[in-house]
Amino acid sequence: MAEQTHVRLVAGLGSGGQLVYETVLTRTIEPDLHLVLGTPAFVEGIAAGDQIRVRAGGGFEVVHRGGNICLLVVPGDPPAPEDLAPLRDSFDDLGGIVELPADRRFIVITVPAAAGFDAVEAAIDAWTTPRGDHWEYGNVYDPDGNPLNWWD
Template identity: 45%
Template sequence: MSDDRCAYGHVRVFVELGPSGKPVHEELPAKILKNNDYEVLGSPVLTYGFAAGDRLRVADDGTFDVLERGGNLCIRVFPTARLTDAGINALTTRFEKLDGLVEIPPDLRFIVITVPVAVGFPAVEDAVREWAAGHDSDWEYGNVHDEQGKPLGWWAND
């Protein structure tokens, strides 16, 4: 595939082994770069370690390596109460001001936010903490810490 012609589709990444012992995968929109290399176009809700804009090399079993960071943070928000249109609009407006994107499935079970790390952790955390506190929601980063809670530190190189 030449550099000027890329295909778009989906990439299937490994999340974890489920209770049955079978692998759980998440499927995300992606630009197919070459062979098993993809540019992820949507931040994940289940998989940790990357965000939209990152380039991954994905093995046949769905395990992956991050080849290049796209400069975005992935934030997951988990509402415990039913979301309202006003609440969704407030969150969307707040993150649009930070050049972020708020994505919510039709069943409103979770929220995924993609926002450039360049806006800074304090601005991102202030925005999400204030909104989450007023909307009975928990939140976490999806690509800031490893499985042991240690900061990945990729943003220091961007």
Template identity: 40%
Template sequence: MTLDPQPLAGTHIRLLAGQAASGRAVHEVLPARAVGADLFEVAGSPGMVLGCAAGDVLRVTDDGQFEVVERGENLCVQAAGLGQLSLESFAELREAVSHLGGMTEAPPDLRFIVVTVARTVGIPAIEQVMDAWAAGIDEVEWWFGNGDHADASA
């Protein structure tokens, strides 16, 4: 799995995640490595932005819109619940994903969870882990955050 690209040297990119109810743009800031004038290799999978994962090379505009120029070796899985997720459920998912060679991250308030797993693991194996985890939690949903593959949603 390629989760550890070249040292970041403090580079971050700001990607458009959508719009708030007020109509204001919502952005997510991600670690990245510059690989060209407007090209960046994403170093961490996003928790709100759809369409990319760690390892992808993006062309990013000033307003945060982006185009995937080159797909990396990872899939991004995002999960959230209507209520707050627990530390116990996060630990269970982290353990299960580690058996796939993946990485699980979340902000301190656990309002969402991000999983990064190598594409080579295969969608069925990822779906099995995510479905088993979600089955034990009320009102939690998960989805593939980079939709570059067919039939990959929960």
């Protein structure tokens, strides 16, 4: 069985123009080929279940899609764990997972694309709209805002 490891991927540019990285839990398939086990919060373009080829410096390419959509919620106020119950229930019904790190600065949701975009958006909007929270897709659009269409 391949070992679990962490890979450091480029997540973007910081306010000072420096590269920002996120460490992502993976399983090594080959020396530079990894199965993403944990959906990253800030590395755009991937979700749990994807296979990626990691390049020197933290760049990567998606070799195979695992079929999961990534959503990122940046709440205005950090939610208490009990505030997440309705969100978790909604995404449990869709086969998804809702994750809140200990610092409660953001929420990462992984949900199968097979659940359908209408159902996903209804579930996330029902929780975020009353709170005034912002959410976005992490692996649905390219940097120019064009749909990636990997789910077709």
